[in-house]
Amino acid sequence: MAHRWGMAVDLDRCTGCEACVTACHSENNIVTVGPEEAARGRAKHWIRIERYWEGEFPDVQVKFRPVLCQQCDNAPCEPVCPTYASHHNEEGLNAQIYNRCIGTRYCANACPYNVRFFNFENPEWDKPLDLQLNPDVSLRENGVMEKCTFCIQRINAGKIAAEAENRALKDGEIKPACVQSCTANALVFGDLNDPESAVSRLSRSTRGSKLLEEFNTQPKVTYLQRESWHDSSQG
Amino acid sequence: MIHHRVKPTDRNMIEDLLRPVLHTTWRFYLAVAILGGIVLTGLSTWMYQAYNGLVVTGDNWPVYWGFHETNFVFWIGISHAGTLISAILRICNATWRRPVTRCAEAITAFALMIGGIFPLIHLGRPWLAWWLLPYPSERGIWPNYRSPLAWDFFAINTYLIGSLLFLALPMIPDFAMIRDRSTGLRHKIYGLLSKGWYGTPKQWHRLEAAMHIMALAIIPVAVSVHTIVSFDFSMAVVPMWHSTIFGPYFVAGAIFSGIAALIIAMAILRKILHLEKYLEPIHFQNLGKLLFTMSMLWGYFVFNERLTTWYGNGTAEMPVFQATQSGRYAPLFWLMVFCNFVMPFPFLAIRRMRTITGTVIASCGVVVGMWLERFLIVVPSLSYKAMPYSWGHYMPRWPEVVIMSSSFAALVLLYLLFTKFVPIISLWELRVGEHSELKAAESVQAAEAAGELV
Numbered sequence: 106m107a108h109r110w111g112m113a114v115d116l117d118r119c120t121g122c123e124a125c126v127t128a129c130h131s132e133n134n135i136v137t138v139g140p141e142e143a144a145r146g147r148a149k150h151w152i153r154i155e156r157y158w159e160g161e162f163p164d165v166q167v168k169f170r171p172v173l174c175q176q177c178d179n180a181p182c183e184p185v186c187p188t189y190a191s192h193h194n195e196e197g198l199n200a201q202i203y204n205r206c207i208g209t210r211y212c213a214n215a216c217p218y219n220v221r222f223f224n225f226e227n228p229e230w231d232k233p234l235d236l237q238l239n240p241d242v243s244l245r246e247n248g249v250m251e252k253c254t255f256c257i258q259r260i261n262a263g264k265i266a267a268e269a270e271n272r273a274l275k276d277g278e279i280k281p282a283c284v285q286s287c288t289a290n291a292l293v294f295g296d297l298n299d300p301e302s303a304v305s306r307l308s309r310s311t312r313g314s315k316l317l318e319e320f321n322t323q324p325k326v327t328y329l330q331r332e333s334w335h336d337s338s339q340g
Numbered sequence: 341m342i343h344h345r346v347k348p349t350d351r352n353m354i355e356d357l358l359r360p361v362l363h364t365t366w367r368f369y370l371a372v373a374i375l376g377g378i379v380l381t382g383l384s385t386w387m388y389q390a391y392n393g394l395v396v397t398g399d400n401w402p403v404y405w406g407f408h409e410t411n412f413v414f415w416i417g418i419s420h421a422g423t424l425i426s427a428i429l430r431i432c433n434a435t436w437r438r439p440v441t442r443c444a445e446a447i448t449a450f451a452l453m454i455g456g457i458f459p460l461i462h463l464g465r466p467w468l469a470w471w472l473l474p475y476p477s478e479r480g481i482w483p484n485y486r487s488p489l490a491w492d493f494f495a496i497n498t499y500l501i502g503s504l505l506f507l508a509l510p511m512i513p514d515f516a517m518i519r520d521r522s523t524g525l526r527h528k529i530y531g532l533l534s535k536g537w538y539g540t541p542k543q544w545h546r547l548e549a550a551m552h553i554m555a556l557a558i559i560p561v562a563v564s565v566h567t568i569v570s571f572d573f574s575m576a577v578v579p580m581w582h583s584t585i586f587g588p589y590f591v592a593g594a595i596f597s598g599i600a601a602l603i604i605a606m607a608i609l610r611k612i613l614h615l616e617k618y619l620e621p622i623h624f625q626n627l628g629k630l631l632f633t634m635s636m637l638w639g640y641f642v643f644n645e646r647l648t649t650w651y652g653n654g655t656a657e658m659p660v661f662q663a664t665q666s667g668r669y670a671p672l673f674w675l676m677v678f679c680n681f682v683m684p685f686p687f688l689a690i691r692r693m694r695t696i697t698g699t700v701i702a703s704c705g706v707v708v709g710m711w712l713e714r715f716l717i718v719v720p721s722l723s724y725k726a727m728p729y730s731w732g733h734y735m736p737r738w739p740e741v742v743i744m745s746s747s748f749a750a751l752v753l754l755y756l757l758f759t760k761f762v763p764i765i766s767l768w769e770l771r772v773g774e775h776s777e778l779k780a781a782e783s784v785q786a787a788e789a790a791g792e793l794v
Contacts, residue, residue, distance in 0.1 A: 142395070145400055146400030146401045146402070146403075146732050147395070147400060147401065148401070149401075153729075155727070155729040156729075157729075172727070172729070181576060181577050184484070184486040184487060184575075185486075185487050185488065185489070185575065185576060186484055186487055187471075187472055187483055187484050187487040187489040187490040187493070188471045188472070188481075188483060188484060189481065189483075189484045205471075205481075206464070206465070207463050207464065207465050207466075207468040207469060207471055208394075208463050208464015208465045209459075209462070209463060209464075209489055210399070210404035210405065210462075210464065211487070211488075211489055211572075211576075213401075213402075213404045214404050214405060214576060214578060214722055215575075215576040215577065215578065217577055217578070217656075217725060217726045217727070218726075218727060218730075219401065219402045219725060219727055219730035222401060223394070223399075223401070223404060223464065224393075224464070225393055225394050225395040225399075226392075226393055226395045227393070247393040247395075247464070247465075248393055248394070248463070248464025248465040249464060249465065250464075317726050317727070320577050320726070322577075
């Protein structure tokens with residue numbers, strides 16, 4: 106049976122340390138653009154930690170929400186691309202084919218989560234930082250969109266390794282960079298087609314919800330959260 | 341309608357209308373040089389942008405579309421001036437249309453050419469735009485027919501071809517007239533352009549039939565084009581884009597801005613080419629009435645859009661609504677309402693103010709207002725999408741402003757060159773009109789005019 110990759114994000118565990126953001130940058134060769142361009146809104150973070158405050162001082166709580174591509178089953182970014190650069194692959198990922206992208210940026214506008222990023226410039230690294238680039242991930246040139254891939258290079262490597270050893274993939278064997286680096290184990294990745302996988306079990310949790318459910322995008326990322334602290338203190 | 345006018349004789353008419361084609365002054369060359377300079381500046385700015393990437397524009401995360409897309413929608417809107425208006429007037433047999441049609445159809449052709457370039461300008465990798473063509477690729481990849489941008493590509497090309505035909509068909513008898521009045525190279529060129537026109541009854545019959553078919557065919561095409569442009573927005577789940585009203589709203593706005601552009605163009609032509617006898621106050625009166633109707637219709641659509649958003653009180657929609665009504669974009673919004681509705685109202689509603697000056701003032705307001713409308717559709721929605729954490733703003737930078745200014749210069753330049761090569765008022769249609777007017781009066785001259793006609 107084909108895989109269907111998904112993720113569970115436990116908001117009750119997330120400490121907001123941003124290790125996932127750093128890991129993602131180094132795994133996926135995401136360029137940093139410098140303070141000026143970042144201030145203009147050209148920074149790229151395939152995963153980001155959104156911070157929200159609840160309540161009035163001194164009764165305040167801060168909440169962290171890691172936001173990455175939700176890998177929607179009904180993705181608004183896919184049908185709008187005129188060249189099929191943004192498309193649905195066989196394992197349910199919202200794939201981006203850099204070579205096919207002509208840079209209309211329509212996918213980024215259609216995405217309600219704002220998790221697609223445009224390359225305003227060719228990527229550059231000061232020497233010797235270029236030596237740390239991940240050879241498994243292609244660089245994206247000026248004028249194309251890029252986005253979270255669920256570390257598709259790791260998924261492929263895992264599948265190849267399992268096939269070479271003539272065995273099935275084990276749950277938790279494949280870990281995207283963000284999941285691997287999460288010290289609080291707030292991020293869980295796996296196959297949603299396997300009902301016994303950790304991510305499947307967590308996705309069925311009563312604590313679970315999807316981001317912007319009303320848009321009917323059918324995300325494969327599930328956010329886990331106890332009843333809001335703010336609501337329960339009122340009740 | 342009381343208007344005393346000195347009817348130009350047939351000979352005068354031909355002289356007046358062919359003068360710009362047959363004689364050229366130094367003013368023409370100066371204007372072409374200046375406008376051409378501006379257009380070249382715009383083109384080199386585009387090259388600069390293509391070389392450096394969109395980093396030189398104001399586009400950012402999350403507002404990935406800005407001035408270029410605004411100009412795209414604006415120019416495609418302006419293009420609805422012509423073909424649609426003149427086709428409707430032709431079908432309704434509104435005789436006052438005769439001197440107006442070609443001015444209007446020319447705006448359509450040129451505004452479409454300019455508008456059609458903006459989707460290329462805005463691309464991250466414009467040299468790959470041909471991937472939108474359904475060419476037989478050895479990799480078996482076709483354009484994505486589910487994408488509104490692919491629909492745009494086909495709709496705009498269809499409209500461009502259709503409106504060029506619609507513009508070119510009735511030029512044939514006029515080309516023949518220039519051919520017969522010129523010598524040398526000009527005679528040869530216009531001989532080719534007039535495609536062997538000798539004004540036989542069969543040719544006249546075929547031309548009329550072809551014009552009728554084109555007029556009927558172009559109306560649904562024009563309506564569908566701006567509906568499809570509106571689909572670029574309404575198909576995306578973005579607050580205040582995702583609206584069922586967008587199709588008719590865009591078409592109404594397009595015709596509205598198109599008429600305004602037509603009135604301004606006619607007023608300028610009238611002054612510069614001394615066409616006072618042909619573009620009369622009555623034409624501005626009537627177009628003013630049309631503009632008034634469209635202004636009311638546009639006002640209704642805006643009110644409708646705003647009311648349903650406010651009443652629906654959607655969590656994603658309200659930040660955009662507030663930003664445009666009372667927040668960051670409110671000054672632009674209320675300026676738009678003033679330019680499109682409040683200011684034109686007295687000039688268009690009161691008969692005594694619906695003069696040439698009055699309609700031109702109203703039209704200038706409408707062109708500005710409709711540009712603002714396009715901007716306010718594109719940008720605020722992207723600034724305030726559903727996730728508050730990712731809200732952001734947009735400010736244009738100089739390349740966008742230069743490219744936009746040069747697009748206006750390009751329209752004037754194309755128009756100027758057009759008046760140099762083609763009589764801007766359809767001579768034969770005007771003569772047919774004069775002929776039937778006279779015939780109706782059963783005057784003695786009727787026989788002469790009829791005798792001269794073919």
